[in-house]
Amino acid sequence: MNVVWRLRGGALDFECEPLEATAVSATIQRARDASDFTRRMAEEVRVGLQARPLSKLPSKYLYDDRGSALFDEITRLPEYYQTRTELAILETIADGVVEAVRPRELCELGSGVGRKVRLILDAMKGRGLLERCVLLDISEGFLVESAHQLDGDYPDLAVRGIAGDFLEDLPALGPGGGRLALFLAGTMGNLHPDRVPPFLRALARQLEPGDGFLLGLDLVKDEARLHAAYNDSAGVTAEFNRNVLRVVNTHLRADFEPEAFEHVAFYDRDNAWIEMRLRATRDMRVSVPGAELRLDLRRGDEIRTELSCKYTQPSLEARLAGTGLQIEGWHTDPEELFVSALLRRTGEAIPPEEPR
Numbered sequence: 001m002n003v004v005w006r007l008r009g010g011a012l013d014f015e016c017e018p019l020e021a022t023a024v025s026a027t028i029q030r031a032r033d034a035s036d037f038t039r040r041m042a043e044e045v046r047v048g049l050q051a052r053p054l055s056k057l058p059s060k061y062l063y064d065d066r067g068s069a070l071f072d073e074i075t076r077l078p079e080y081y082q083t084r085t086e087l088a089i090l091e092t093i094a095d096g097v098v099e100a101v102r103p104r105e106l107c108e109l110g111s112g113v114g115r116k117v118r119l120i121l122d123a124m125k126g127r128g129l130l131e132r133c134v135l136l137d138i139s140e141g142f143l144v145e146s147a148h149q150l151d152g153d154y155p156d157l158a159v160r161g162i163a164g165d166f167l168e169d170l171p172a173l174g175p176g177g178g179r180l181a182l183f184l185a186g187t188m189g190n191l192h193p194d195r196v197p198p199f200l201r202a203l204a205r206q207l208e209p210g211d212g213f214l215l216g217l218d219l220v221k222d223e224a225r226l227h228a229a230y231n232d233s234a235g236v237t238a239e240f241n242r243n244v245l246r247v248v249n250t251h252l253r254a255d256f257e258p259e260a261f262e263h264v265a266f267y268d269r270d271n272a273w274i275e276m277r278l279r280a281t282r283d284m285r286v287s288v289p290g291a292e293l294r295l296d297l298r299r300g301d302e303i304r305t306e307l308s309c310k311y312t313q314p315s316l317e318a319r320l321a322g323t324g325l326q327i328e329g330w331h332t333d334p335e336e337l338f339v340s341a342l343l344r345r346t347g348e349a350i351p352p353e354e355p356r
Ligand SMILES: C[S@@+](CC[C@H](N)C(=O)[O-])C[C@H]1O[C@@H](n2cnc3c(N)ncnc32)[C@H](O)[C@@H]1O
Pocket: 059, 060, 063, 068, 071, 075, 109, 110, 111, 112, 113, 114, 116, 136, 137, 138, 139, 164, 165, 166, 167, 184, 185, 186, 187
């Protein structure tokens, strides 16, 4: 059963049934209940931490309230060119994108603080197209807060938040038609390249031919610039990286000591991705009761916590084959650091997902 939360003037009501409409309200749904979330997390953490030769933790678990706040801090760092570059591109193209797609529903995957979405909402408002906005994010506290903020700032907009996983829960968006989906900040780069085509097909199933998909991707570039962006001098990215251990501690009753790990981030040229890792600074035993796991880590052992793939137009095109999506616009900044690619849902039929 979906759990429905509804905000009324800032207070959070909890109900299991859809509620009657109120004058000011954003509807927040959980795509899965809390016990299912923890069960999946336990399974992913158990498999990931036991993977060899390199153990891994899914990057989505970097984000809880603290992780989202740290990411927001990263976006303001001088070394982190991505956010200000994408904002500048979006400011330039928002009107043109809205004019081309003429959406009645804007839907952001991995919405975070929900700041950039406003540029598109304003362009929709200017054309009398402002009807619905859907935010989907795994970080529930930030999702509730940003849905509430949008609701207050755009009184004529129906705002819906979905607390869920964009790799699993896209059907919660419902059928497409008049939809413009946003996936910004290079977040698709966090997916291993093998996971990108299935993700894109899953998204295409929620779009109708002609619907739009605005995709923000970080581009392949000078390695020193990439290295600096993921190794900031203030150490905020390091703290963000260690947050994944705090999230595992909270949900799976683990006893990781985040301060006993150092932040590692490097560019892998062959794979065109930045890899973030946590390196143990001493031998230690860690127990993760929620995942029925005990780990003996040696000093120098590493856990991969995030990939951030860097794209080119050909590398995106290669991943789009057979996904029912094609590039219509390729909008970059003058230095070609970042791209906002406008994709369109074609008429190509996408078969239903194979049962797992
Ligand atoms: C890089 S941040 C981007 C935030 C915002 N869109 C922006 O442009 O600044 C990635 C966002 O995606 C969310 N996220 C990461 N993995 C996710 C997943 N598998 N499912 C849903 N949300 C996810 C995080 O909570 C975070 O808000």
